[in-house]
Structure formats: structure tokens, C-alpha cells
Amino acid sequence: MKIIFLSILLLTTLFAQSVKVCFYTIENNIKNFKSLKFKFDKYLSKYGDYEFQAFSDKSTFEKYINNNNVILILSSTHYKNIIKTKKFKAKFIALKNNKIKDIEVIIGKKNRELDGVITSAHSEKYTKNLLKGIDKKLSILVVPKEIDALMSVGFGMSDFAVVSKGSFINIQEINGFLTKDLRIYNELNSTYRIVIALAIQDFKNKNISNIFEDMQNSENGQYILYTLGIDRFIQLKVEDLRYLGGIK
């Protein structure tokens, strides 16, 4: 009897499908997915059979999450769109500088016409969306990081930058000389930061909560948070979840 039980257990273990932590967002311009996957898998291994999977294509991501045992990391805007057709509920949201929302701003040197080259650390598609209704004369130049975008304006390599307001405030502290001639031209829409959505049956899973709420307490977790450009994940409040469409 014991042998049969052990065999079943062994077979179950062998054929059990790991839970995939699926990541897709066009907000972050992450180049080093290999390193992120390595750190994520290492971090997740402490919690059981989980595996990180990054997607660079939206439709592949959306198809994949239909038929699999998954946890989603995605932009709040994307979540708001897919929640209409898919059964996931956002549970965690990214926190940075004690805020779960951010405002994107257009930065430029004083007294300039909104024209020329605008640098952005977001993808071109996302930047175009952000700039909708602003001006068509701007050419988007995608750069690796927000600090690159800001410095390119400060040192005269581009005319404008679209960055988070928080990053602009931070660089003012780091290099006051560079930013003394810069000003905010436009404040764009305030948006929620990235969210983690779970299948309904996983919503109260304590192990999953530990994965995302304890990230800042381990070195690998800190690396992941740093790469995502956030401080930590916290639980979403009911009113925020309702706004995002997670509660009908």
C-alpha cells in the first residue's frame, strides 16, 4: 500500500505543472530578461514549484494565460482591459516612494516650443499613448533608463523627456546644476503602477501572498524590485481594486 502511495506521489510530482509567474508590460524597457528570470526563479524556488516567464508580445501573453496555471504581473491599464474577459483578480500593487500611482511629466529646458526629439524609457508604443493629444511634432527616442532620458535633456542631446515626476524630483537632488534650467511642461495622466493578478481560487493562498509581500527581505527579491523600478508590492485596497475593475 505504502509503495503504491509513494509511486502516486512520485508520479504526481513528476508530472505536476509548475505555476508560471507571467510577466508582460510595455511600461518597463527591460533589456535583461535573462538576468531577471535567473533571479526570479531563484527567489521563487524557496516557495515551491513556481517559474518566472517573461513575454515580449501582448497577444502571446494573453493566449498563454487562458489555459495555464498562472500568476500575472502586468500594467494596471492592461489589467483593466483584460479583466472584462478573464477571470483574474488583482491582489498586489507596486509601491514606490510610498505611492501606488505615478504621474508622467514632460520635462524640457525653459522657454522652448514643444518640438524636436523627446526621450523616453518606455517603449515607443506606450510613449505614443502617453503623448496622445499633446503634439505630433515630437520624435520619440527610446533610451534604457529614466535617468538617461533626463540627462539627455540636461546635457542638450534631446529637447524633451517624458519621465515619472518622482524621477525628476530625484535627479534634482542628485544634480541641481543639471536641472536648474529644466521645467515641467505637461503633467500627463496619473496611473496606477504595475499589479499582480491571481486566479480567483488562488486569491487567499497564503504562500503566494508571502512570495510578493516578502520580496524586499531577500537579496534576490530586492534585485527583482530594483529591476522593476519599484520599492515593494503591497495589497490593493478595495477602492483601488474597484477602480481597476476587479470588483464588479
Next chain:
Amino acid sequence: MRFILIFILFIVYVQAKTILVINSNSEISKYKETELAFRNSFKGEFSFLDISKMSKDEIKKYLYDEYPNIVYTIGTRAYKYVYKYIPEKKVFFSSIVNWKRLPKKKHFSGVLVELHSGMQLTMINSLCLNIKTFGIVYSHYSKDVVSAFINSAKNMNFNIVGQEIKSIKDINIDKLLNKSDSLILIADPIVISDKNTLKNIFKTAKKLKKPIFAYDKIFLKYGAMLSISVDNPTIGRQIATMIKSYLDKKYQKNIQYPVGSHVVFNKKVAEELKIELSNNKINIIDEFSE
């Protein structure tokens, strides 16, 4: 009527700018990355040529036969041939170390491979606390680089302590590091010419617990704490934007510093040297060295 139509088509044909992209060698990864990013970013049509396996005469013939309006050269070899055979054309260049030493024309445009000194100091300042004095060893080849660092440092209340050398025998790294909190390693052809001298620089810096900031991640294996280098794909996108601005007749700086950086950090070295790191709220690190 037909004649007018043909005439209009002829004028359009004559005015359409032909663009040629020449890669010195597409198998070199940094050139390939730049080329791919350009291809993905540039919206217009262009011809492409890899000259790595072509003879001088073949390149000459191709350039004279094609005779494009605009040329984008990736790497030094491509630049030199274009300069030699069709210098009258509008040239955009990238991926050339020490471009300033090459022959050039006023109408040439391009992106340098050296990051703006102020950009590098800002990155370091956003990561490290209490590092205010930077030592730099340099020869006459890099005088302008050091001058740029001195100017940028002044604006940030930092100090640059320079040590000018004529040969590698003149390097006195102990003396320099005793007067500074850290060392910035620049791509000076004399300073980096000897492997043993480089090893000695890193060994002394480690002994004196002073961090080294390098321009290439290859120096992390010697013991550099941070490397700040140019991001090659961004260069390709930057050139695409420059060509677009040129075609749209918009003002742009002819010679530009790169806008994208690639920063690799060796945390282990920082811990060994007990460097106080800031709780930086803005991401500057792209990669952690293992």
C-alpha cells in the same frame, strides 16, 4: 499632359534621398546591436552593405556606382572609406573610438562612443555617498576628456585630480589615490596599453580601499566597482532620429554624445571596499556583475 506627369515624376525621383547604411563588420556584436536597433527604428528605405569581406576596390566601385545622398557608417573602417571616396555626401557615423583623431568634414554628423562626463559623474553621485574626489590618469591623447571632467565636476562641487603621463612608467597610482577618493579609468591609449600596469592599478586601489569606475564592463573582472558604458542599441535609434530630423530639415547638433548608458555594478567589490551606497530612488543599474 503626359510630358508634365513624367517631368513631375522625374523631379520627385531626383529629390528622393537615397540612403546607404555601411557596417564595418556585422559579426562584431556592438556593431550588430547598433545596426539592428537602427533597422527597427528607422521608418524609411535604405540600402545596406557589410564591407567586412570586401576589398578596397570593391568598396570603391560600390560607392561610386550607388553614390547615395546620405550614408550611415558603423565603425571606423566604413567611415574611412566613405571619407576617402565620397566625402561630399551627407555622412552620419557611429561606433568609432576616438573619432576626433580621424579626418572629418564640417557637414558630417554622428554620435560619439564616449558618454558625457557630466552623465558619468551624475550616475556615480546617484549611487555612491561620500565620493567627491576623482583621480584620472591620462596622456596628451585625453587632455580634452579630462578638461570636460573638470568642468562637469566644478558644477557638481566635485574635484578631479589629474595625473598626466608621457609613458606608462610615469604612472604613480599610490600618489594619485592618496589624494582622491576614487579613480575614473578612461579609454586613454597609453594608460590601457599594458595589462600588467592595469593589474597594478587595480591591486593598489584595492589595497587603499578606493573604488574604480571604468568605461567598459570588461574591467569588472579586474576589480572595478562600476562600469558606465554606452548602450549600443540606443546609438542606432539616435542615428535614426538624427537622419529623420535632417530629412525634416529640423535643427540638430551635428556631433552628439550618446543618450543611452549601460551600467554594470559589482556589489561584492562595493562591500569589500566598504563603500557607502545611497538608497537611490532612481534606477541607474542595468546589470549586476556576478
